[in-house]
Amino acid sequence: xxxxxxxxxxxxxxxxxxxxxxxxxxxxxxxxxxxxxxxxxxxxxxxxxxxxxxxxxxxxxxxxxxxxxxxxxxxxxxxxxxxxxxxxxxxxxxxxxxxxxxxxxxxxxxxxxxxxxxxxxxxxxxxxxxxxxxxxxxxxxxxxxxxxxxxxxxxxxxxxxxxxxxxxxxxxxxxxxxxxxxxxxxxxxxxxxxxxxxxxxxxxxxxxxxxxxxxxxxxxxxxxxxxxxxxxxxxxxxxxx
Numbered sequence: 001x002x003x004x005x006x007x008x009x010x011x012x013x014x015x016x017x018x019x020x021x022x023x024x025x026x027x028x029x030x031x032x033x034x035x036x037x038x039x040x041x042x043x044x045x046x047x048x049x050x051x052x053x054x055x056x057x058x059x060x061x062x063x064x065x066x067x068x069x070x071x072x073x074x075x076x077x078x079x080x081x082x083x084x085x086x087x088x089x090x091x092x093x094x095x096x097x098x099x100x101x102x103x104x105x106x107x108x109x110x111x112x113x114x115x116x117x118x119x120x121x122x123x124x125x126x127x128x129x130x131x132x133x134x135x136x137x138x139x140x141x142x143x144x145x146x147x148x149x150x151x152x153x154x155x156x157x158x159x160x161x162x163x164x165x166x167x168x169x170x171x172x173x174x175x176x177x178x179x180x181x182x183x184x185x186x187x188x189x190x191x192x193x194x195x196x197x198x199x200x201x202x203x204x205x206x207x208x209x210x211x212x213x214x215x216x217x218x219x220x221x222x223x224x225x226x227x228x229x230x231x232x233x234x235x236x237x238x239x240x241x
Contacts, residue, residue, distance in 0.1 A: 019050050043082060048075030051187055051233055058183060058230060061138050061159050070100050101142065137182070141165035141189065150174045157181040157227075162189030162235065170194045172241070179225040186210065186235030193228070193239045200225045201239050207232045215240035 052071030059065055074093065081088035137158030139146055145166045151173040157180040160167050164187070172194050184191050184205065195201065197217040202225060205212040210232030216239060228239060 019053075043079060045075045045078030045082065048072070048078065050075075054231060054233075055161075055185055055187075058185065059159065059161075060183070064140075064159060064161060064185070066100070066103070067140065067142070067161060067163065137169065139167050139169065141167045155180050157183075159183045159185075160191050160193075160230075161185045162187070162191050164188045166190045166192070168192045168194075172196050176224040176226065178223075179227060181227045181229060184228060184230035184232070184237050186230075186232045186237055188233075189235045191232075191235075191237045193237075195226055195239065195241065196224075197241045198224055202227045203239070204229045205232060205237060206230070209233065210235045211237070213238045217241050 048071045052068045052073075052075060055064060055068035055071065059068060074096070077086070077088045077093075080086045135152050135154050135156045137148070137150065137160065139148060139159070140161045140163075142161075142163045143165055145168075146162075147168045147170070149170040153175040155171060155174045155176050160169060160182060162185070166189055169192070174196070176199060182193065184193075195216065198219050198221075199216070200219050200222045201214055201216050203212050203214055205228055208231060212228070212232055213236065226239075228237065230237070
């Protein structure tokens with residue numbers, strides 16, 4: 001069955017490319033003596049805005065949208081604090097992180113029960129169920145670790161997010177009908193994906209001060225393809241058998 005997980009990576013790459021061009025122009029103007037980059041570096045919270053924007057452009061899940069919006073919001077608040085418009089500190093940030101994490105858990109629980117317009121998780125529903133046999137994965141690890149085993153014989157892809165944490169997905173007992181796509185997003189974190197030796201792995205990820213690494217065997221044919229897309233920002237993504 002053809003993978004039904006859509007991808008918005010082109011938009012994210014355009015946004016990221018424009019941001020990289022803007023940074024290059026700033027460094028060029030600094031070399032020409034037109035701007036002072038030492039003052040510009042004081043606006044480091046823009047990193048959260050950039051990462052959050054990339055995540056928003058690259059996600060198809062509600063959890064990914066909440067995470068991207070949260071990163072953008074934190075970056076804006078820190079920027080306003082640097083500009084002395086508001087008084088915002090790391091001490092204020094931690095309660096907001098807890099509130100956001102709690103809201104995400106509540107929304108995910110309600111969605112899995114079909115109370116937010118979603119489909120209840122179960123056999124054929126596409127989400128991971130209690131036995132780990134979901135056809136579509138939606139995994140998020142923030143400031144922690146997540147390990148999961150998938151044994152479905154009709155894996156269709158999904159989304160994995162690791163922010164200052166780690167995710168490990170073991171699919172060595174699973175199978176694919178044709179092609180599946182996994183969108184990964186590792187920010188100060190790591191993602192490890194274990195797949196069967198008869199899967200052809202296609203890496204289309206973009207590393208930014210991070211890395212994508214493939215350690216898989218050469219499959220006998222290309223009938224089963226696993227496409228890995230996404231970003232590793234100061235983090236790493238590893239695919240192995």
